[in-house]
Amino acid sequence: MSRYDVNVLLYRLKKDAAFRDRFRRDPMDALRAAELSDDERDALVRWNPRRLNELGGSLHLLLSIPDLGAH
Amino acid sequence: MGRIVYAAAMSHVLHPPYYEKNVGPHGKRMVEELIAVVRDMGRELAARRPDALVVIADDHLNVFSFDAVPAMCVRIGRSVSRMAQEGAIEFDRALDGLAERYPLHEDLANRILEEGLEAGFDFAASWSAPLDHAFLSPLTVLHGDRAMTPLVPFWVNCFVAPLPSARRCFAAGQHIARVVADGPWNVGVIATGGLSHFPELSLARVGESDPEFDRRVVGWMERGDHASLTALTTKELHATGSHELLNWMVLLGAVAPARARVRFFGEMGRIDLAALAWDH
Numbered sequence: 454m455s456r457y458d459v460n461v462l463l464y465r466l467k468k469d470a471a472f473r474d475r476f477r478r479d480p481m482d483a484l485r486a487a488e489l490s491d492d493e494r495d496a497l498v499r500w501n502p503r504r505l506n507e508l509g510g511s512l513h514l515l516l517s518i519p520d521l522g523a524h
Numbered sequence: 525m526g527r528i529v530y531a532a533a534m535s536h537v538l539h540p541p542y543y544e545k546n547v548g549p550h551g552k553r554m555v556e557e558l559i560a561v562v563r564d565m566g567r568e569l570a571a572r573r574p575d576a577l578v579v580i581a582d583d584h585l586n587v588f589s590f591d592a593v594p595a596m597c598v599r600i601g602r603s604v605s606r607m608a609q610e611g612a613i614e615f616d617r618a619l620d621g622l623a624e625r626y627p628l629h630e631d632l633a634n635r636i637l638e639e640g641l642e643a644g645f646d647f648a649a650s651w652s653a654p655l656d657h658a659f660l661s662p663l664t665v666l667h668g669d670r671a672m673t674p675l676v677p678f679w680v681n682c683f684v685a686p687l688p689s690a691r692r693c694f695a696a697g698q699h700i701a702r703v704v705a706d707g708p709w710n711v712g713v714i715a716t717g718g719l720s721h722f723p724e725l726s727l728a729r730v731g732e733s734d735p736e737f738d739r740r741v742v743g744w745m746e747r748g749d750h751a752s753l754t755a756l757t758t759k760e761l762h763a764t765g766s767h768e769l770l771n772w773m774v775l776l777g778a779v780a781p782a783r784a785r786v787r788f789f790g791e792m793g794r795i796d797l798a799a800l801a802w803d804h
Contacts, residue, residue: 460585461589461591506726512722512727516727517609519611
């Protein structure tokens with residue numbers, strides 16, 4: 454269920470500073486083990502919050518990830 | 525016999541810097557006016573000397589992850605902590621500088637939970653969930669320098685579909701009122717959130733509210749038209765960005781048939797702000 458997988462990643466980006474740093478350094482590598490569609494992976498790697506929201510990403514998570522927030 | 529001695533609902537980001545950044549001076553001024561009203565309401569709450577304060581609010585994906593999202597959850601235990609968010613931005617900054625732990629009213633929380641299960645409400649229970657701004661921003665303003673009333677935090681899932689229905693939330697509030705009436709305590713009941721903002725939870729629509737809808741639902745509360753309020757569908761709440769009205773529905777069930785008095789109503793654009801009280 455990809456909506457779940459996208460949101461688990463967004464939640465982890467908000468709550469896990471080490472994972473967030475790793476994601477910012479090398480997003481492809483940080484997402485390697487995640488089960489995502491190509492579209493979802495692309496939106497995460499390019500950090501496209503609006504596209505992530507269209508794909509089911511939680512608005513409140515997208516607005517509140519430190520240093521990556523969508524505001 | 526216990527009583528609900530105070531009941532109110534209010535918006536829950538009482539943090540001027542958030543609105544100054546996202547709306548401008550107009551937004552900052554409006555929330556400062558609301559904060560002054562909520563401070564007054566806090567003095568009225570304190571004058572009623574509540575033994576416990578039931579606070580109905582939602583989680584913003586801070587406490588419950590997508591691994592398990594309870595439709596409704598009662599926080600039990602003896603104390604509760606403030607959510608910690610390293611590198612907090614935006615509305616999470618409303619928590620900066622607040623106390624780290626708060627007392628719970630363990631006996632009332634246990635009764636709401638246990639008698640709820642007996643009555644057919646499958647509430648979740650949490651011993652560890654912390655409180656985010658939806659609880660602590662209004663509670664801090666309401667209490668000012670006074671000691672925090674022992675709390676019964678009660679979460680409603682307002683954001684992760686499928687949501688509980690307005691009717692079910694109202695029924696949960698009626699249950700809370702029955703538990704209070706059967707107990708020995710004077711209890712305050714507060715619901716937080718709203719009014720309309722973030723329609724469809726769409727990032728593209730952040731900045732929009734629905735003043736016409738907000739005027740309509742506040743009018744229903746003033747007239748005590750609970751039939752119209754409980755008939756609201758999840759689809760309508762989602763379309764207008766009124767997800768957090770589900771918290772208010774619990775309070776409405778607890779105070780029905782009382783009518784609301786509007787203490788503050790402001791149309792900001794990004795969100796409409798309100799504070800209402802019910803004589804009960």
